Amino acid sequence: MPEGTLCNKKPVDTAEGITTLLADKSGKIYYEEMKHLEIDSDLLWKTIQNTCKTRIRTWLEICAHCGMCADSCFLYLANDRDPKQVPAYKIQSTLGEIIRKKGKVDNAFMLHAMEVAWAQCTCCNRCGTYCPHGIDTGIMFGYLRGLCYQQGFVPWEMKIGAGMHRVYNAQMDITSEDYIDTFEWMIEENEEEYPGLKVPVDVEDADIMYTVNAREAKHYPEDLAEAAILFHIAGENWTIPSKGWELTSLAMFAGDWAACKMQVESVYDAMDRLRPKRMIGTECGHAHRATVVEGPYWAGRKSGRPPVESIHYIEWLAEALRTGKLKIDPAKRIKEPVTLQDSCNYVRNHGLRETAREIISYIVEPGYFIEMSPNKEHNFCCGGGGGFNGIGCFRKQRNVGLKVKRDQIIATGAKLVISPCHNCWDAIRDLEEEFEIGIRWSFLKPLIIKMLIIPEHLLPEEEAEEEDE
Amino acid sequence: MYTLLTGPAFYIALGVCIIGMIVRFYQYFNGLSWQLDRVAYKEYPAMGFKGAVRSIYKWLIPYGTYGWRAQPVMAAAFFGFHVGAILLPLFLIGHNVFLKEKLGFSLFFNLSTPVADWLTWIAVISLLFLLLRRLVLPEVRIMTDRKDWGILLISIAPFITGMLARYQVGDYSFWLTAHILTGEIVLLAIPFTKLSHVFLFFASRAQLGMDFGIKRGGLKGSKMAW
Numbered sequence: 001m002p003e004g005t006l007c008n009k010k011p012v013d014t015a016e017g018i019t020t021l022l023a024d025k026s027g028k029i030y031y032e033e034m035k036h037l038e039i040d041s042d043l044l045w046k047t048i049q050n051t052c053k054t055r056i057r058t059w060l061e062i063c064a065h066c067g068m069c070a071d072s073c074f075l076y077l078a079n080d081r082d083p084k085q086v087p088a089y090k091i092q093s094t095l096g097e098i099i100r101k102k103g104k105v106d107n108a109f110m111l112h113a114m115e116v117a118w119a120q121c122t123c124c125n126r127c128g129t130y131c132p133h134g135i136d137t138g139i140m141f142g143y144l145r146g147l148c149y150q151q152g153f154v155p156w157e158m159k160i161g162a163g164m165h166r167v168y169n170a171q172m173d174i175t176s177e178d179y180i181d182t183f184e185w186m187i188e189e190n191e192e193e194y195p196g197l198k199v200p201v202d203v204e205d206a207d208i209m210y211t212v213n214a215r216e217a218k219h220y221p222e223d224l225a226e227a228a229i230l231f232h233i234a235g236e237n238w239t240i241p242s243k244g245w246e247l248t249s250l251a252m253f254a255g256d257w258a259a260c261k262m263q264v265e266s267v268y269d270a271m272d273r274l275r276p277k278r279m280i281g282t283e284c285g286h287a288h289r290a291t292v293v294e295g296p297y298w299a300g301r302k303s304g305r306p307p308v309e310s311i312h313y314i315e316w317l318a319e320a321l322r323t324g325k326l327k328i329d330p331a332k333r334i335k336e337p338v339t340l341q342d343s344c345n346y347v348r349n350h351g352l353r354e355t356a357r358e359i360i361s362y363i364v365e366p367g368y369f370i371e372m373s374p375n376k377e378h379n380f381c382c383g384g385g386g387g388f389n390g391i392g393c394f395r396k397q398r399n400v401g402l403k404v405k406r407d408q409i410i411a412t413g414a415k416l417v418i419s420p421c422h423n424c425w426d427a428i429r430d431l432e433e434e435f436e437i438g439i440r441w442s443f444l445k446p447l448i449i450k451m452l453i454i455p456e457h458l459l460p461e462e463e464a465e466e467e468d469e
Numbered sequence: 470m471y472t473l474l475t476g477p478a479f480y481i482a483l484g485v486c487i488i489g490m491i492v493r494f495y496q497y498f499n500g501l502s503w504q505l506d507r508v509a510y511k512e513y514p515a516m517g518f519k520g521a522v523r524s525i526y527k528w529l530i531p532y533g534t535y536g537w538r539a540q541p542v543m544a545a546a547f548f549g550f551h552v553g554a555i556l557l558p559l560f561l562i563g564h565n566v567f568l569k570e571k572l573g574f575s576l577f578f579n580l581s582t583p584v585a586d587w588l589t590w591i592a593v594i595s596l597l598f599l600l601l602r603r604l605v606l607p608e609v610r611i612m613t614d615r616k617d618w619g620i621l622l623i624s625i626a627p628f629i630t631g632m633l634a635r636y637q638v639g640d641y642s643f644w645l646t647a648h649i650l651t652g653e654i655v656l657l658a659i660p661f662t663k664l665s666h667v668f669l670f671f672a673s674r675a676q677l678g679m680d681f682g683i684k685r686g687g688l689k690g691s692k693m694a695w
Binding site: 055136296 | 496497498499500501502503504505506507508509512513524528535536537539540543547606607608609610611612613614617663665666669670672673674676677678680683684685686687688689690691693
């Protein structure tokens with residue numbers, strides 16, 4: 001059977017298509033069909049010839065097979081130093097092999113390549129910084145994912161995720177109306193405590209255009225409220241776009257480059273339409289990578305930059321705390337051992353190594369912050385990056401991968417892990433569930449809100465009166 | 470044989486090596502694509518240059534990067550071999566005399582005999598260590614193929630033959646001829662095998678340096694050597 005009804009080479013780009021795929025619980029039929037999917041070797045080889053240029057080819061060629069990348073890979077360490085988990089081996093035996101065979105590979109090979117591409121690499125790019133030749137295996141795995149996706153060999157959840165972006169311009173089936181309604185509902189829930197709290201929608205020429213992760217609207221609406229509260233207290237002139245509000249890109253995890261382009265263009269269109277001074281994205285790592293770091297290239301922007309200056313939430317928070325727009329009550333600072341999870345996507349891959357530490361200097365009582373080791377650009381992936389968290393059939397492998405982060409956290413002795421990234425946050429939650437090491441985990445927003453000094457004119461009337469007395 | 474190797478064969482080997490390197494270097498940079506690589510190379514030349522230079526320079530310094538420091542023994546063997554493998558072919562007095570005779574010029578300076586001897590021994594011992602490492606460590610062994618052994622053989626041959634000639638073990642002129650032959654094999658192999666890393670190292674490192682310098686953090690002030 002060349003093409004399955006669910007598992008095939010065509011992207012999903014209708015709501016019905018998504019519903020049908022979702023109805024196939026855990027992708028049971030989907031994966032069954034995948035076992036019979038044929039490979040279009042001509043298309044595969046043609047794509048490689050058109051898109052695999054000297055950078056990747058040179059990487060594959062000059063790799064000295066020295067194994068220096070082995071120890072840099074958390075999956076190699078987590079899997080008891082299994083030589084099959086050495087980054088160079090993983091890429092040479094998949095992408096390298098496809099190129100050597102000029103695309104003439106069979107179904108069994110592609111099934112294996114899919115597992116390696118999604119369950120043996122999270123595209124954290126750590127190995128790239130440990131290779132004497134500067135070979136970035138993570139980038140090659142991103143490229144391999146694109147080839148697998150084209151041939152229909154993509155995990156069920158990733159196919160759905162990419163489809164969601166195509167249909168809803170969001171990683172979940174949330175329409176613009178759903179999003180605005182949820183945000184407004186959250187404002188109503190909180191306006192008693194924060195009089196004047198509002199969510200400005202589609203305001204032109206605002207200072208800040210705020211974008212989110214669709215999960216917040218679907219599963220953690222309080223995150224939207226927290227963002228609004230912090231902007232409100234900081235006195236920011238901000239807005240959310242009714243269209244182009246989604247910062248994330250499961251399409252990037254899936255290797256669906258056309259969907260990646262559609263997704264970021266929806267955000268860039270919002271920037272062009274509303275002309276904000278800056279775009280600020282929520283506490284998410286891959287979303288920042290997708291929309292701010294990689295997105296401009298998908299959208300064909302030669303400058304390599306989004307239409308307006310775009311920063312990560314922690315950059316705004318650090319700035320607001322530094323300039324006094326947000327003030328912390330010193331008595332409420334964190335007074336328990338606390339550590340920080342550096343997100344690969346904006347620390348190693350976008351240089352924000354000191355930003356979260358600056359925030360910590362304002363919100364943690366001196367002496368209570370303990371660094372992980374290694375940290376900053378050298379930090380290990382949380383264990384669930386690159387889509388790994390969300391793929392059911394690779395859950396076992398993902399749970400093994402969490403061990404490195406678990407041990408890093410245990411070594412700090414911290415009871416609280418600050419994790420300003422959705423993926424890391426999920427992975428740390430899951431590792432606590434899996435290994436029960438007795439930790440809590442948090443984004444920055446809820447922590448900061450608890451320790452803010454709220455200016456008197458923003459307090460509810462009774463409280464303001466009490467303060468006067 | 471000797472006349473052939475020091476005559477036409479030498480010119481051919483050297484010519485193929487140099488022209489091959491130039492062509493492949495050109496092909497490399499010509500094949501970079503801002504959109505496929507997702508790096509705006511031309512938009513930020515200064516940041517790109519800075520990133521590229523830092524990336525090359527730091528990795529050329531023994532223990533200059535986190536990566537080298539993470540594997541101190543490997544780094545020692547790596548530099549032990551490569552220092553000799555670069556300095557000896559270029560600056561050994563015998564090589565310079567030969568160059569002067571064949572091309573009419575010699576290179577900058579000559580290594581003194583004791584220094585050259587030391588470098589040679591260190592290089593050979595280091596290379597033997599790298600070879601051993603390939604045999605012993607599972608994470609290296611799993612990737613090692615026949616080509617890797619071939620490259621090691623090609624690389625060590627000029628050292629061994631050179632030493633046998635230097636210490637006049639057996640027939641000096643035989644070892645000298647063998648040394649010239651194996652040296653020319655290296656020159657010929659450089660553009661076409663993994664030995665291309667002798668120049669593509671700079672290209673690949675420059676690319677990653679530009680990638681990080683322009684896009685992945687360089688503009689945020691990260692001081693990391695990628």
